Amino acid sequence: MDLSDLSALDELVGAVTAATAVAPVGARTQWEVGGPPPTGTSVSAPAGVVRYEPADMTVTVGAGTSFRELDAVLGQHGQECALDPVDGNATIGGILATGLSGRRRLRHGPVRDHLLEVRVVDADGRVVKGGGPTVKNVTGYDLPRLFVGSFGTLGVLGHVTLRCRPRPATARWFRVADGAHPGFRPSAVLSDGTTTCVLLEGAAADVRVQAEGMHECDPPAYLTGAHRGRISVAPGRVAAVGTALAQTAGVRWLAELGVGTVHVACDESADLAAARAIADAHDGWLLREAGGDDIDGYGRPLPNLALMRRIKTAFDPTGKLAPGRLPL
Amino acid sequence: MCWPESGAELAAAVRVARSHGRPFVARGSGTGLAGGATPLGDPVVIVTTRMNRVLDVDPQARVAWVEPGVLNLDLSRAVSHLGLHYAPDPSSQQACTIGGNVATNAGGPHCLASGVTSAHVLAVEVVLPDGEVAQLGGLEPDAPGYDLRGCFVGSEGTMGIASRVAVRLTPNPPAVATMLCDFTSIEAAAAAVSGTIAAGVLPAALEMMDARITRAVEDFVGAGFPRDAEAVLLIEVDGLADGVAEQVAAISDVARGHGARTVRIAADETERALLWKGRKSAFGAIARIAPDYYLHDAVVPRTKLVDVLRRVYEVADEQRLTMMNVFHAGDGNLHPLIVFDRREPGIWERVHDAGTEILETCIAAGGVLTGEHGVGIEKRDLMALQFSPDDLDAQARLRDAFDPDGAANPLKVLPRGSRCGELQRVPEGTWI
Numbered sequence: 001m002d003l004s005d006l007s008a009l010d011e012l013v014g015a016v017t018a019a020t021a022v023a024p025v026g027a028r029t030q031w032e033v034g035g036p037p038p039t040g041t042s043v044s045a046p047a048g049v050v051r052y053e054p055a056d057m058t059v060t061v062g063a064g065t066s067f068r069e070l071d072a073v074l075g076q077h078g079q080e081c082a083l084d085p086v087d088g089n090a091t092i093g094g095i096l097a098t099g100l101s102g103r104r105r106l107r108h109g110p111v112r113d114h115l116l117e118v119r120v121v122d123a124d125g126r127v128v129k130g131g132g133p134t135v136k137n138v139t140g141y142d143l144p145r146l147f148v149g150s151f152g153t154l155g156v157l158g159h160v161t162l163r164c165r166p167r168p169a170t171a172r173w174f175r176v177a178d179g180a181h182p183g184f185r186p187s188a189v190l191s192d193g194t195t196t197c198v199l200l201e202g203a204a205a206d207v208r209v210q211a212e213g214m215h216e217c218d219p220p221a222y223l224t225g226a227h228r229g230r231i232s233v234a235p236g237r238v239a240a241v242g243t244a245l246a247q248t249a250g251v252r253w254l255a256e257l258g259v260g261t262v263h264v265a266c267d268e269s270a271d272l273a274a275a276r277a278i279a280d281a282h283d284g285w286l287l288r289e290a291g292g293d294d295i296d297g298y299g300r301p302l303p304n305l306a307l308m309r310r311i312k313t314a315f316d317p318t319g320k321l322a323p324g325r326l327p328l
Numbered sequence: 329m330c331w332p333e334s335g336a337e338l339a340a341a342v343r344v345a346r347s348h349g350r351p352f353v354a355r356g357s358g359t360g361l362a363g364g365a366t367p368l369g370d371p372v373v374i375v376t377t378r379m380n381r382v383l384d385v386d387p388q389a390r391v392a393w394v395e396p397g398v399l400n401l402d403l404s405r406a407v408s409h410l411g412l413h414y415a416p417d418p419s420s421q422q423a424c425t426i427g428g429n430v431a432t433n434a435g436g437p438h439c440l441a442s443g444v445t446s447a448h449v450l451a452v453e454v455v456l457p458d459g460e461v462a463q464l465g466g467l468e469p470d471a472p473g474y475d476l477r478g479c480f481v482g483s484e485g486t487m488g489i490a491s492r493v494a495v496r497l498t499p500n501p502p503a504v505a506t507m508l509c510d511f512t513s514i515e516a517a518a519a520a521v522s523g524t525i526a527a528g529v530l531p532a533a534l535e536m537m538d539a540r541i542t543r544a545v546e547d548f549v550g551a552g553f554p555r556d557a558e559a560v561l562l563i564e565v566d567g568l569a570d571g572v573a574e575q576v577a578a579i580s581d582v583a584r585g586h587g588a589r590t591v592r593i594a595a596d597e598t599e600r601a602l603l604w605k606g607r608k609s610a611f612g613a614i615a616r617i618a619p620d621y622y623l624h625d626a627v628v629p630r631t632k633l634v635d636v637l638r639r640v641y642e643v644a645d646e647q648r649l650t651m652m653n654v655f656h657a658g659d660g661n662l663h664p665l666i667v668f669d670r671r672e673p674g675i676w677e678r679v680h681d682a683g684t685e686i687l688e689t690c691i692a693a694g695g696v697l698t699g700e701h702g703v704g705i706e707k708r709d710l711m712a713l714q715f716s717p718d719d720l721d722a723q724a725r726l727r728d729a730f731d732p733d734g735a736a737n738p739l740k741v742l743p744r745g746s747r748c749g750e751l752q753r754v755p756e757g758t759w760i
Contacts, residue, residue, distance in 0.1 A: 053629065053631055054526065055522055055525055055526035055630065055631045056525070056629045056630050056631050056660075057525060057530070057630075058629070078528050079528070099470055099475075101469070101470070105469070109443065109447060110469065110470070112475060112478060113443055113446075113447045122718075122722065126718045127718070128718050128719055128721075128722040129715065129716065129719045130719065130722065130723070132627070132695075132696035132714065133629070133694055133696075134627040134628065134629060134659075134660055134694070134695055134696050134699070135627075135630075135659045135660065136435060136439070136444065136627050136656070136659040136660065136661050136699040136700065137627055137696040137698075137699060138432065138433040138435075138444070138482050138698050138699060138700055138701070138702055138703075139696045139697045139698050139703060139707070139711070139714055139715075140703060140711060140714075140715060140719075140720075140723050140741065140742075141479065141482070141483060141723045141726050141727060141741075142433070142446065142478050142479055142481065142482050142483075143722060143723065143726065145446070145475045145478025145479065146474060146475060146478065146479050146726065148475060148478070149470065149473075149474070149475055150474055150475075154474075165530060166528040166529070166530060169574075184499065184501070184502055184567070184568055185499065185567075202567065202568060202571045203568065203570040203571035203573075203574050204570075205570035206567070206568035206569065206570045206571045209568070209569075209570070210568070232468040232469050232470040232471070232472075233468050234389070234466070234467035234468050235389050235467070235469075236386065236388060236389045236467075256469075259469050260467070260468050260469045261469050261470070283468075284468055285468065285470075285471075285472045287470075287472070298472045298473075302472050302473040303462070303463065303471075303472070303473075304462050304464065304473070304476055305473075307456070307462070307476065307729065307730065308473050308474050308476070310729040310730075310732075311474055311726065311729040313729075314725040314726065314728060314729045315722070315725060315726075326473065328473070
């Protein structure tokens with residue numbers, strides 16, 4: 001299918017317009033994140049690369065494109081988009097809508113900083129553009145950032161333009177001793193409380209010099225479990241959260257040091273609830289990613305709830321978009 | 329006008345204005361180039377320059393809480409002993425405030441690799457247009473719900489006034505190399521910029537200056553720029569020693585491949601500082617050429633730099649205007665600079681017409697209206713060049729959610745009434 005003009009969004013427009021309740025669907029890799037999966041008519045954005053200019057380091061794709069497909073296209077030109085979802089089947093739209101930053105965020109920034117322009121199908125079926133296709137742009141209000149992490153509740157992502165970057169010449173994981181300096185601007189520092197691993201990227205010689213005294217290791221495994229979530233807490237409080245989690249039997253956790261994201265996984269729903277209580281006690285938020293049937297949303301009212309509700313109403317007066325997905 | 333000295337006074341000022349049915353406009357140092365802080369109608373002007381304290385610095389977390397009136401460069405100076413700096417560095421950084429930077433989502437030469445202001449603001453405590461105080465965003469990586477912080481940064485004072493800002497601090501790089509490459513044609517320099525990006529190199533900064541501005545700067549500060557060059561590129565790479573060396577080699581190859589006469593690498597910090605002083609003195613230097621200037625700000629894809637720059641000079645020639653270019657070439661952020669004497673009859677019309685045609689050229693090339701200065705008054709009525717009525721309507725809905733009564737910096741950013749691109753002159757007295 002030719003995606004290069006907006007008629008490629010006609011099908012999505014038709015589906016959104018016809019539905020009374022809209023459930024935007026990507027690859028369902030984050031299907032349970034936040035609230036329960038939305039009910040309503042499933043709608044999907046087109047998949048495929050719309051435009052890629054390697055020399056501009058920007059790429060426009062249908063939001064239904066999988067990360068794996070995008071990564072393969074960029075890789076042919078030695079570039080990447082540092083989104084790093086756990087599951088390569090995740091769609092770009094899904095990654096953006098759930099605000100899912102990858103584990104190299106420490107160096108490459110949150111997912112919201114990778115997005116340049118969006119074309120969104122709004123609740124009335126209009127195609128709305130926000131942002132701009134260039135790497136730098138401050139024209140008008142920052143709709144792209146509004147849509148990142150909005151869980152499809154304000155509009156359905158159709159086409160998105162992302163910033164690319166050169167792939168690092170070298171990327172290697174090392175185990176570091178407790179308290180040891182992890183190097184200059186590492187790409188990730190992950191700790192489960194007993195082992196700390198650092199990802200160093202860049203020129204081969206720089207990585208070698210930085211890694212002196214460290215032992216190379218495999219990338220830390222992603223956590224698995226029926227009940228999962230991610231805690232967002234001020235980076236300065238991660239150590240305290242880790243200590244508390246370590247004392248909670250049944251909770252496995254992996255913290256992104258310097259970022260403040262702590263991934264947790266459990267076999268019992270009650271343990272995820274215990275992890276949430278720990279997050280709450282440290283002014284953090286646990287977002288349910290899977291399972292956790294008896295916990296919902298964020299567990300306590302969102303700050304600035306009235307303002308968020310006004311935004312929701314302004315973009316979706318009838319509440320047809322992803323109903324129930326965000327606790328608004 | 330009022331000059332609050334604390335967040336509480338700032339909130340009180342907004343409430344008093346609202347209780348008298350008056351809109352309000354926030355103002356920092358007044359260095360903005362798009363008229364965003366220019367009062368229109370009869371607003372209460374709330375000046376933040378007396379709220380100039382760095383409240384808290386956490387070197388471990390690399391976060392500082394600052395008041396909105398803190399000057400950009402003062403913040404970097406305040407944390408330099410910790411080996412940290414605040415990355416966005418507008419050319420006006422000696423004078424502009426962090427609050428103003430947040431309002432305009434300001435950029436600067438070093439935003440090429442590190443991103444503009446929004447990538448460096450973690451949280452903002454704001455006085456909303458109804459006088460309520462709210463914290464948008466947080467020190468945690470993902471504040472729950474909608475990214476209100478992201479909406480607020482760059483909203484040009486139309487969603488409230490920042491009373492405290494939490495900014496991310498960046499560690500100073502262990503190695504820095506600053507390069508000056510000079511070319512015998514502007515096309516060759518522009519092609520070297522595109523070639524550098526295409527070669528997979530993303531420098532920390534990549535600036536271009538044309539012949540006229542290079543000579544003007546050289547006369548003004550004596551930075552050692554070649555006076556006979558048609559264009560120079562000022563390029564900085566930073567990081568660890570070997571990566572820096574690799575990038576310097578790659579950039580040198582690209583530059584020489586595009587006909588660079590010389591590739592000079594600053595030998596020490598003094599030379600490096602002098603080169604940057606030259607770049608950042610550009611707008612002071614041009615005062616020696618003509619009394620007035622109009623500085624534009626637009627972005628084009630980096631692959632279109634050569635074509636768009638050629639057209640920019642043609643437009644100036646057609647309007648018999650003196651055009652200079654000094655800009656953030658690495659991210660395609662053009663700053664066409666028209667110098668003139670406003671006493672010359674009819675010149676305002678020509679300056680204005682040339683500016684509009686340049687912006688139209690940039691949009692036609694797949695670019696945007698503004699890369700770092702903002703929309704303000706200057707480009708409000710040009711918004712339709714980039715956005716459809718539906719796009720503008722969505723932006724208006726977001727703004728109205730923050731400010732249902734239209735009390736915060738009214739008449740800015742979004743065009744009134746007809747959205748058909750009605751042109752408007754920058755009002756008398758706007759500092760451009």
